[in-house]
Amino acid sequence: MTRKHNFSAGPAALPEAVLARAAEEMLDWHGKGLSIMEMSHRSPEFVSVAEAAEQDLRDLMDIPANYKVLFLQGGATSQFGMVPMNLLRGAGTADYIDTGIWSAKAMQEASRYTRVGLVASTQGENYTRVPAQAELTLNPEAAYVHYTSNETIGGLEFDYVPETGEVPLVVDMSSDILARPIDVSRYGLIYAGAQKNIGPAGLTVVIVREELLGNTLPGTPTMFDYKVHADADSMNNTPPTFAWYMTGLVFKWLKEQGGVEGIARLNERKASSLYAAIDASDFYANPIAPANRSIMNVPFTLADSALDKLFLERAEQAGLLNLKGHRSVGGMRASIYNAVSQDSVDALIAFMQEFERTAG
Amino acid sequence: MTRKHNFSAGPAALPEAVLARAAEEMLDWHGKGLSIMEMSHRSPEFVSVAEAAEQDLRDLMDIPANYKVLFLQGGATSQFGMVPMNLLRGAGTADYIDTGIWSAKAMQEASRYTRVGLVASTQGENYTRVPAQAELTLNPEAAYVHYTSNETIGGLEFDYVPETGEVPLVVDMSSDILARPIDVSRYGLIYAGAQKNIGPAGLTVVIVREELLGNTLPGTPTMFDYKVHADADSMNNTPPTFAWYMTGLVFKWLKEQGGVEGIARLNERKASSLYAAIDASDFYANPIAPANRSIMNVPFTLADSALDKLFLERAEQAGLLNLKGHRSVGGMRASIYNAVSQDSVDALIAFMQEFERTAG
Numbered sequence: 001m002t003r004k005h006n007f008s009a010g011p012a013a014l015p016e017a018v019l020a021r022a023a024e025e026m027l028d029w030h031g032k033g034l035s036i037m038e039m040s041h042r043s044p045e046f047v048s049v050a051e052a053a054e055q056d057l058r059d060l061m062d063i064p065a066n067y068k069v070l071f072l073q074g075g076a077t078s079q080f081g082m083v084p085m086n087l088l089r090g091a092g093t094a095d096y097i098d099t100g101i102w103s104a105k106a107m108q109e110a111s112r113y114t115r116v117g118l119v120a121s122t123q124g125e126n127y128t129r130v131p132a133q134a135e136l137t138l139n140p141e142a143a144y145v146h147y148t149s150n151e152t153i154g155g156l157e158f159d160y161v162p163e164t165g166e167v168p169l170v171v172d173m174s175s176d177i178l179a180r181p182i183d184v185s186r187y188g189l190i191y192a193g194a195q196k197n198i199g200p201a202g203l204t205v206v207i208v209r210e211e212l213l214g215n216t217l218p219g220t221p222t223m224f225d226y227k228v229h230a231d232a233d234s235m236n237n238t239p240p241t242f243a244w245y246m247t248g249l250v251f252k253w254l255k256e257q258g259g260v261e262g263i264a265r266l267n268e269r270k271a272s273s274l275y276a277a278i279d280a281s282d283f284y285a286n287p288i289a290p291a292n293r294s295i296m297n298v299p300f301t302l303a304d305s306a307l308d309k310l311f312l313e314r315a316e317q318a319g320l321l322n323l324k325g326h327r328s329v330g331g332m333r334a335s336i337y338n339a340v341s342q343d344s345v346d347a348l349i350a351f352m353q354e355f356e357r358t359a360g
Numbered sequence: 361m362t363r364k365h366n367f368s369a370g371p372a373a374l375p376e377a378v379l380a381r382a383a384e385e386m387l388d389w390h391g392k393g394l395s396i397m398e399m400s401h402r403s404p405e406f407v408s409v410a411e412a413a414e415q416d417l418r419d420l421m422d423i424p425a426n427y428k429v430l431f432l433q434g435g436a437t438s439q440f441g442m443v444p445m446n447l448l449r450g451a452g453t454a455d456y457i458d459t460g461i462w463s464a465k466a467m468q469e470a471s472r473y474t475r476v477g478l479v480a481s482t483q484g485e486n487y488t489r490v491p492a493q494a495e496l497t498l499n500p501e502a503a504y505v506h507y508t509s510n511e512t513i514g515g516l517e518f519d520y521v522p523e524t525g526e527v528p529l530v531v532d533m534s535s536d537i538l539a540r541p542i543d544v545s546r547y548g549l550i551y552a553g554a555q556k557n558i559g560p561a562g563l564t565v566v567i568v569r570e571e572l573l574g575n576t577l578p579g580t581p582t583m584f585d586y587k588v589h590a591d592a593d594s595m596n597n598t599p600p601t602f603a604w605y606m607t608g609l610v611f612k613w614l615k616e617q618g619g620v621e622g623i624a625r626l627n628e629r630k631a632s633s634l635y636a637a638i639d640a641s642d643f644y645a646n647p648i649a650p651a652n653r654s655i656m657n658v659p660f661t662l663a664d665s666a667l668d669k670l671f672l673e674r675a676e677q678a679g680l681l682n683l684k685g686h687r688s689v690g691g692m693r694a695s696i697y698n699a700v701s702q703d704s705v706d707a708l709i710a711f712m713q714e715f716e717r718t719a720g
Contacts, residue, residue, distance in 0.1 A: 012398060
């Protein structure tokens with residue numbers, strides 16, 4: 001068995017130690033004679049796993065006590081609908097910041113339920129930067145302000161937390177949650193699909209200030225009501241138990257890496273070494289304003305796109321997988337989430353330099 | 361490692377061979393150098409896994425070509441809302457057959473969207489039998505007729521498929537899908553949470569006649585629209601890839617057992633041996649009308665409920681797990697899904713006889 005360097009944008013690389021532990025426990029969890037996957041979600045064994053995962057996430061993110069942590073299904077795409085259905089609370093409009101494909105998708109779904117206020121957009125600049133605080137034309141009557149802290153496809157990340165006064169701030173943090181410390185109390189609601197920095201696909205984490213719950217739009221499906229899940233400790237119905245368990249293992253692993261502070265140092269180093277390699281070359285380029293470059297998703301182009309195919313072929317031969325850019329933007333993209341090591345990034349940089357030398 | 365006898369009602373026992381295969385492939389799927397869990401859902405590797413799972417299910421259930429097979433999230437509980445939101449198609453009422461806790465939950469959610477016609481109920485008889493065809497007061501104007509083919513908690517199963525004329529028949533088959541052959545063409549829509557007979561929790565299979573799609577209620581979340589998922593081959597957003605993969609392994613295992621016909625013979629034998637042991641004793645009892653006894657979930661009571669605790673303690677010592685009945689009915693329940701072997705059932709019967717002899 002040889003593990004390769006995996007730069008997938010999501011579902012993405014998981015810590016090898018977590019996968020090894022899951023494999024080891026697959027047929028017999030802690031000597032109980034069955035898999036964690038084969039246990040009732042209401043068994044004391046699984047409940048202990050579930051509670052530990054929540055507590056570890058609370059520790060890692062320093063989540064205040066007046067926030068609920070939910071383990072849901074349906075991905076961020078379900079959140080695009082759940083957010084307006086739960087948080088409009090009688091208001092006639094919600095504010096959205098447009099920074100690329102994912103924020104646009106969130107807006108589109110919200111516009112089915114309310115008037116969407118476009119607070120700011122950098123579409124005219126091809127999404128090469130995020131709008132500055134001074135550019136946000138916020139509406140104090142808005143039910144909430146929504147933004148996407150990291151655009152997975154564009155490789156664009158907010159370098160600040162928007163200040164929205166009394167209006168709750170909602171963030172799609174799918175691709176940079178747990179990448180570095182944040183102040184949860186600045187947010188009304190944080191959501192994240194698990195399949196980038198948290199665990200396997202099929203789980204969505206929602207962190208929400210309790211006072212925002214309990215006021216859904218008429219016709220909201222019960223399963224789309226945050227309060228139903230909050231009141232049932234995310235066990236209103238059978239949760240995705242294995243994904244939840246894996247997530248718990250990832251949280252433990254993250255604590256071993258020094259928590260979010262520790263992983264942030266590694267992430268900054270990975271990202272800065274890769275951007276430095278791109279910037280040092282005329283052969284590779286990244287279009288994003290340096291202050292807004294994502295530390296998780298690094299898109300880059302080759303000076304001659306006719307070489308893209310060869311680059312990907314040789315990369316794969318060199319054990320560097322899933323570097324193809326999203327179909328909507330082309331070029332390359334290296335996703336370097338928490339579980340991607342500096343070794344993998346170093347191997348990529350060495351390969352890029354070798355490729356430029358021999359094929360460029 | 362000792363694998364125990366697992367009678368969990370769900371999440372439930374999985375075939376040991378499937379778990380062993382998943383453990384083996386966990387760090388390195390088919391020599392690719394990464395886990396199936398770490399791959400993009402749009403990678404050729406995962407798409408091949410996804411397509412094979414669908415084809416194997418089509419083979420196993422002989423699903424006609426005009427039916428779509430969807431791999432969704434959210435469990436049967438989400439289906440309780442999705443069914444009316446998608447299938448009302450302008451009608452003012454939908455018919456429901458009430459046979460216990462799960463059908464009642466489906467009705468309750470539907471009643472938020474439409475008038476619910478109660479076609480028949482055996483609540484007055486404590487749900488000890490299902491209503492006969494002649495008892496169904498069907499409304500030809502109903503958008504559909506919904507029933508629960510197997511009540512997991514009550515241990516009650518339909519021994520016939522309701523005849524509903526031109527009105528589409530919708531079934532919650534969560535706990536007896538793939539337990540024996542059915543004629544899919546009799547149904548407009550079949551749904552099933554995976555965590556009993558299909559795979560890990562977090563995946564829901566929906567089999568739906570294509571002509572019923574594309575006519576959702578206003579305000580239906582995009583993620584609740586079957587047609588969105590059908591048009592995207594269940595990849596409108598990131599699906600629960602690991603659960604889908606496991607499901608595919610279960611389907612391959614099922615084919616090795618002789619398909620649904622083969623497993624049905626084993627299931628009938630398991631169930632009849634266990635019911636025979638219950639009926640042969642005055643110490644154990646099952647209240648369900650013999651024709652409607654579930655072949656998947658076998659609830660039983662002890663003549664003296666003061667012995668329940670001791671029964672469960674000794675059972676656990678004997679390696680027989682998860683026999684406690686649902687909190688709403690008490691007593692015991694042995695769930696004997698496809699992955700539970702005759703050996704496990706034989707061990708349970710032997711234990712029950714020994715317990716009756718020594719403690720009864």
